[in-house]
Amino acid sequence: MKNLSINEALKIAENKYKPRFNHILGVYEKAEYLADKYAVDSYKCSIAAILHDYAKFESKNLMLDVISIYEPSLVSYDGAVYHGYVGAYLVQKEFGINDVDIINAIKYHVTGHPEMNDIAKIVYVADYTEKGRTHKGVEFCRYLSEKSLDLAVLGCAEGTYDYLISKKQANIHPLTKSTYETYLKKVGGNVYDTIKDNYKSMR
Numbered sequence: 001m002k003n004l005s006i007n008e009a010l011k012i013a014e015n016k017y018k019p020r021f022n023h024i025l026g027v028y029e030k031a032e033y034l035a036d037k038y039a040v041d042s043y044k045c046s047i048a049a050i051l052h053d054y055a056k057f058e059s060k061n062l063m064l065d066v067i068s069i070y071e072p073s074l075v076s077y078d079g080a081v082y083h084g085y086v087g088a089y090l091v092q093k094e095f096g097i098n099d100v101d102i103i104n105a106i107k108y109h110v111t112g113h114p115e116m117n118d119i120a121k122i123v124y125v126a127d128y129t130e131k132g133r134t135h136k137g138v139e140f141c142r143y144l145s146e147k148s149l150d151l152a153v154l155g156c157a158e159g160t161y162d163y164l165i166s167k168k169q170a171n172i173h174p175l176t177k178s179t180y181e182t183y184l185k186k187v188g189g190n191v192y193d194t195i196k197d198n199y200k201s202m203r
Helices: 006-016 018-037 042-051 060-070 072-076 079-095 100-107 118-129 138-145 149-166 174-187 189-202
Strands: none
Touching: 006 018, 006 042, 018 042, 018 118, 042 100, 042 118, 060 072, 060 079, 072 079, 079 100, 100 118, 118 138, 118 149, 138 149, 138 189, 149 174, 149 189, 174 189
16 A cells, blocks of 8 residues: 555645535544544544545546446446545555555445444544534534444434435435444434434533
C-alpha cells in the first residue's frame, strides 16, 4: 500500500472536487473525532474519509464502465450508489491503496454493510453526520454517535432507508435494508425505542 500522508490526501481531494471540499473536511474531522473516541485506527479512518467521495463527480459512463466489469449487479440499482464502489476501484488504481479496511470503508459508505468493521462504520457515520449536514434526523444520529458506533450506524441506516422509502425509490440496494435490519437486531428493538424516547424527552 502506498502511504499517502493526510496532507497529500487532502490536497488530492481539494483538487478533485473543490465544490465538495467543505463536506470532505467535515467528514474527515468527524471521522478523526470518532476514531479517537472509540480507539480506532485514525490514519485509516482519515484517509478513507478524505477519499470517500473520490468518484462522486465522475461521468455516468465511466462509472458504468467500471461497475460493468467489477460490480455488474450494481447496474440494477440507483446510480447514487455507484460512486462508492467506483471510488474504491479508482483509489486502488490511481494511488496504489489496497488496504482492505480503507477500500471497504470507501466502497460501503453509501449503502452500508451488515459486516462493516469499525473503520467502515466511522466513515459511514461521519458522512451522514458531519457538521455541514442539516437533513432530518441528523441531530439524533449525532447524539447516537456519542453513545456507540453500532447505535450510530443503526440511526444512519434507518434514516437513509426511511428517506428512500418516502421518495418511493425503486430498486433500493439490498445492503441498505440489510444494514438497517442487522443493526436493529444487534442493538435490540426495545433498547432502540427506549433510546429514542429518552432523546425525545430531552428535546
